[in-house]
Structure formats: C-alpha cells, structure tokens
Amino acid sequence: MKKAIKxxxxxxxxxxxxxxxxxxxxYYTNFFVSxxxxxxxxxxINIELGYTRILNFGHAMFFGMGGYGAAQALxxxxxxxxxxxxLCGMLGGGLLALVLSPLVVRVSGMAxxxxxxxxxxxxxxxxxxxxxxxxxxxxxxxFPIPPFNIPGIISIDMTNPLNFYYFAVAVLGIxxxxxxxxxxxxxxxxxxxxxxxxxRVNYLGFKVPESRALVYIVGxxxxxxxxSMYALFQNLFSSDATSGLNSxxxxxxxxxxxxxxxxxxxxxxxxxxxxxxxARRYTERVELVMGLTLIIVILFAPMGFMGxxxxxxARWGKAPSLPKI
Amino acid sequence: MLLEVQNLNTYYVTSHVLQxxxxxxxxxxxxxxxxxxxxxxxxxxxxxMGLVKPKSGTVTFQGKNVTGLPPFRVAKAGIAYVPExxxxxxxxxxxxxxxxxxKGGKQSTKEGIWTVERIFNxxxxxxxxxxxxxxxxxxxxxxxxxxxxxxxxxxxxxLVDEPTEGLAPLMVREVRDILxxxxxxxxxxxxxxxxxxxxxxxxxxxxYLMGKAHIGFSGSKDELEANPEVRAKYLEV
Numbered sequence: 001m002k003k004a005i006k007x008x009x010x011x012x013x014x015x016x017x018x019x020x021x022x023x024x025x026x027y028y029t030n031f032f033v034s035x036x037x038x039x040x041x042x043x044x045i046n047i048e049l050g051y052t053r054i055l056n057f058g059h060a061m062f063f064g065m066g067g068y069g070a071a072q073a074l075x076x077x078x079x080x081x082x083x084x085x086x087l088c089g090m091l092g093g094g095l096l097a098l099v100l101s102p103l104v105v106r107v108s109g110m111a112x113x114x115x116x117x118x119x120x121x122x123x124x125x126x127x128x129x130x131x132x133x134x135x136x137x138x139x140x141x142x143f144p145i146p147p148f149n150i151p152g153i154i155s156i157d158m159t160n161p162l163n164f165y166y167f168a169v170a171v172l173g174i175x176x177x178x179x180x181x182x183x184x185x186x187x188x189x190x191x192x193x194x195x196x197x198x199x200r201v202n203y204l205g206f207k208v209p210e211s212r213a214l215v216y217i218v219g220x221x222x223x224x225x226x227x228s229m230y231a232l233f234q235n236l237f238s239s240d241a242t243s244g245l246n247s248x249x250x251x252x253x254x255x256x257x258x259x260x261x262x263x264x265x266x267x268x269x270x271x272x273x274x275x276x277x278x279a280r281r282y283t284e285r286v287e288l289v290m291g292l293t294l295i296i297v298i299l300f301a302p303m304g305f306m307g308x309x310x311x312x313x314a315r316w317g318k319a320p321s322l323p324k325i
Numbered sequence: 326m327l328l329e330v331q332n333l334n335t336y337y338v339t340s341h342v343l344q345x346x347x348x349x350x351x352x353x354x355x356x357x358x359x360x361x362x363x364x365x366x367x368x369x370x371x372x373x374m375g376l377v378k379p380k381s382g383t384v385t386f387q388g389k390n391v392t393g394l395p396p397f398r399v400a401k402a403g404i405a406y407v408p409e410x411x412x413x414x415x416x417x418x419x420x421x422x423x424x425x426x427x428k429g430g431k432q433s434t435k436e437g438i439w440t441v442e443r444i445f446n447x448x449x450x451x452x453x454x455x456x457x458x459x460x461x462x463x464x465x466x467x468x469x470x471x472x473x474x475x476x477x478x479x480x481x482x483x484l485v486d487e488p489t490e491g492l493a494p495l496m497v498r499e500v501r502d503i504l505x506x507x508x509x510x511x512x513x514x515x516x517x518x519x520x521x522x523x524x525x526x527x528x529x530x531x532x533y534l535m536g537k538a539h540i541g542f543s544g545s546k547d548e549l550e551a552n553p554e555v556r557a558k559y560l561e562v
Contacts (some may be wrong), residue, residue: 187422187425189414189417189421189425190425192414192416192417193414193417193425196414196415196416196417197377197412197414198394200412200414201425202395202396202397202416202479203374203375203376203396203397203399203400203408204397204400204425204474205397205400205401205405205478206397207397208397266388
C-alpha cells in the first residue's frame with residue numbers, strides 16, 4: 001500500500017514537472033530551473049557537510065570549476081555536445097576536489113572550514129586575474145549552446161527555454177537521484193558513521209581519510225554539474241559565481257531546509273528562491289529580508305524545516321525527532 | 326600464542342601511563358585485566374588497538390607485528406575492540422550498526438562465520454529492535470549491539486572494555502553469560518577489562534592485575550584467591 005502511494009506521488013511529481021511550463025509560463029519555468037540548479041548545488045554540500053561533517057565553506061570553487069569547464073569546453077572545442085559540456089563541468093569539480101582532498105581530509109572542524117575559506121578566496125582571485133582563461137569579472141559569455149543531439153534520431157534546440165527546461169530537469173533530476181542513491185549504499189552508512197565518530201569507524205576497519213576523500217570528490221563533482229548547468233542556463237559564467245558569498249548560500253539553504261536529511265536542501269533552496277523572488281517584487285532591500293527570514297527560521301527551527309517537522313511529528317508520537325548535528 | 330604484548334610503554338604527552346606492560350593471550354582463552362581506576366587498563370587495550378601509539382614495546386598478533394599500526398589495519402588483522410560506554414552509531418539502525426562491523430572486518434572464508442542471523446540467535450532482543458536507531462536502545466541492548474558489531478568482523482580476539490559498566494544487575498548477568506557463550510561456542514579469545522571483579526573472575530582463565538601503569542600480578546584465579554595480600558594491594562580501595 002505504502003509502495004503504491006509512493007509510486008502515485010512520483011507519477012504526480014513527474015506530471016507536475018512536465019506541466020510546469022504550460023501552467024506557469026516561461027518566466028516561472030526559468031525560475032524553476034535556477035531553483036533546481038541551487039537545489040543540486042545545496043545537495044552536493046549536504047552530502048559533505050550534513051552526512052559526513054566535512055566543513056566545506058568554499059563550495060563555490062567546485063561550482064566555478066563546473067561553470068568554467070562547461071563554458072570553455074563549448075567555447076574552445078567545436079562540435080562539443082551539450083552533455084559533453086556538462087561532463088566537462090563535472091570532471092572539473094571532481095578534479096579540483098581530487099587535488100585538494102589529500103590536504104582537506106586530514107583536517108577537521110574549524111581548521112577545515114578556514115582552509116576552505118582561504119582556498120575559495122584564492123580561487124576567486126585567480127578567477128578575477130586569469131582573464132584569458134576565465135574572462136575575469138566579465139566572465140565567459142556567448143559560447144554556443146549546442147542542440148541535444150542523438151545522431152540520426154533526434155536533435156533538440158537548446159536555445160529554446162522550454163527545451164532547456166526539460167533538459168535541465170532531466171540532468172538535475174538524475175544528479176539528485178545519483179546523490180540519493182550514494183547516501184543509501186553501504187558507503188552511506190560509513191559516511192554517517194564518520195560524521196558521528198571517525199575514530200569508531202577507524203577501529204571497525206575502515207580507512208577514514210580515503211572515505212572522506214571519496215565523499216569530497218563526489219560532492220565536488222555534483223557541484224560541478226550544477227555549475228555547468230548554471231553556465232548553460234545563463235550562457236555566461238563570471239567570477240561572481242565563485243565568490244565566498246556563493247559558497248555560503250548553499251550552506252544556508254541546507255541549514256534552513258534541514259541539514260543531514262536528503263529532502264532538506266531541496267526545501268531550503270525552494271524556500272530561499274521563493275522568498276528572494278517575492279522580496280524582489282516589493283523592495284530593493286532583498287538582503288535585509290533574506291537576513292531577517294534566516295534569523296526567524298534559525299530561532300524557531302534550529303534544525304531547519306525538516307527538524308521542525310520531525311519535532312512536531314515526535315510530539316504527536318509518530319516519529320523520532322531529528323538528531324542535533 | 327595469539328597475542329603477545331612485550332614491554333609496552335605509552336605516554337599521554339609527558340605522563341608515562343604504561344610502563345613496560347607485558348601480557349599474553351592464548352587461543353580460546355579469556356584473560357582479565359583488572360585494577361583500580363586510572364591504572365592504565367583501558368590505555369593498554371587502546372595501545373594494542375592502535376588508538377594510542379605506544380612509544381616502545383611490541384604487540385604481536387598471530388605472529389605478526391601490529392605495534393602502532395592504524396586501528397583499521399589492526400581490525401583487519403583480526404582484533405575487534407568493544408569500547409567502554411557502548412559506543413554505537415546512534416543514528417544508524419541496529420541492522421546498519423551490525424553491517425558496519427562486517428564491512429570493516431576481516432572477511433573469513435571459514436565455516437561458521439558470524440552473520441546477522443547468528444548474532445540475532447545470540448542476542449534475540451536485537452532482532453526485535455533491528456530497524457530501530459541505536460540511540461533508542463537501553464544501555465544493556467547497546468552493549469549487546471557493540472559486542473555483536475565487533476563479532477561481525479569475525480575476529481580471533483575481542484578486546485572488551487568495561488562491558489558491564491552502568492548496567493542493571495540482571496543485565497550484567499546477561500552480558501556476562503553472552504561473553505561466556507561466545508568464548509565457549511566459537512573459541513574467540515577475549516581480553517577483558519572489567520571493574521566488576523566477580524564477573525571477571527567468573528569468566529577468566531587467567532588474570533593480570535595492574536598497579537600504577539604496570540602489571541603487578543599475573544596468574545590463575547586460584548593463585549589470586551590464594552593471595553589475599555595481592556588482591557588487597559591491587560583491587561581493594
């Protein structure tokens with residue numbers, strides 16, 4: 001019965017996603033694409049921060065590698081397919097994580113957080129200064145957006161926002177599913193074990209630094225996917241997207257949605273995007289509204305919306321409350 | 326000989342907390358390490374396990390030198406550690422906690438390896454709680470889960486640190502019986518650190534008594550019982 005309800009909900013979600021452009025029009029369809037990009041970006045930090053407690057406060061680096069990877073691949077390689085560009089972005093994010101991992105996985109807590117802030121600042125400066133590679137503040141723009149092409153079968157124009165929406169839903173949906181699957185594998189248990197107590201995992205026979213490195217590379221790769229989708233969506237990628245502020249955004253979204261839960265970052269991204277969109281209509285002081293909203297949420301739901309939901313459910317005796325992370 | 330510890334010296338910064346500690350455990354034996362608080366019993370187990378790096382001395386397990394190896398290597402060599410205060414993974418289910426044990430441990434190809442079903446036969450209460458998160462178990466159940474998790478790695482030697490600490494008397498008896506059954510049924514050797522002298526004496530084949538940072542006595546139960554001065558010196562407050 002429960003399984004049947006689950007399937008029905010999935011079907012409703014699928015139909016809803018297909019109908020979004022028809023119901024809400026192209027403006028809100030684009031709004032939904034940017035929301036989905038942020039959700040994948042937030043989820044990629046959640047598997048590091050929420051599931052494994054790797055305090056990565058420089059996640060915009062990996063987003064940046066994804067964005068620059070995809071934009072440069074399209075700008076420099078003639079005939080580069082759109083999925084190839086996304087893959088280049090993914091590889092870019094993963095490669096940077098691989099390079100940083102030997103150092104990063106051996107530190108924890110505040111040292112890890114500060115190290116990321118420093119690396120992010122360095123990355124941001126490089127993005128600003130290495131103009132031939134990154135375009136500096138102006139960024140890389142106007143690169144060709146190739147059609148989605150299966151030779152001899154189909155060729156779909158990706159400059160059409162409606163077509164791009166379906167492409168984005170597919171890529172980001174698959175990314176989300178892959179991250180979900182990753183947390184549900186036996187390795188997912190090790191991630192939670194490392195978060196709870198790395199020493200305990202060590203004496204059970206697991207290599208903790210190597211396990212942390214794997215999570216870090218996976219997180220970096222999916223941040224790369226979100227960065228590449230952002231570049232394709234905007235047809236522009238500039239150094240702004242790699243700033244420290246952009247590193248904190250997914251952290252805040254994850255905290256507000258419910259850190260350490262899979263649905264939390266998705267809820268947090270949706271909440272922030274909607275609040276930002278509404279605030280923009282009525283005031284120019286968007287940051288003030290966002291800040292006040294954040295304070296209220298943290299005061300009344302310190303474990304995010306999922307924590308609040310679990311607490312309320314626990315009060316009615318239906319579910320255990322969310323553990324403090 | 327299964328485990329041989331020779332002249333182990335361990336420091337916490339400048340404190341010399343283990344001074345030339347030597348002990349051994351034979352195949353199928355239960356050996357108790359007793360002493361008052363702060364004598365270095367738990368540090369001895371941690372030094373064997375690699376959780377604390379000894380400065381000198383050797384730990385030989387099944388003829389292989391495992392001194393100062395990282396804990397995951399010691400675990401793979403066949404030693405399992407059951408820490409004090411029942412350190413389970415509170416946010417994983419009972420089943421997941423048990424599975425964490427098998428993945429990190431040595432995968433035995435022998436017959437009669439520990440499986441989840443076999444653990445449930447020894448600890449029926451864990452079967453009832455299989456889907457519950459570890460943090461919702463009682464102290465005794467958590468202790469059983471920690472022992473079960475250690476066994477899932479199919480170790481040849483269990484290092485058990487204060488298994489009955491803080492448990493209700495009925496649960497103390499149950500945990501004691503479980504350790505005895507595990508040793509008798511499967512031949513897994515046990516090096517036991519225990520405050521409850523009665524429990525330790527009822528389980529152990531041989532006993533080591535620790536004074537301040539050193540081994541002060543080693544012998545059988547009968548030898549210890551025949552020696553009230555030693556007992557008074559190392560165990561009584």
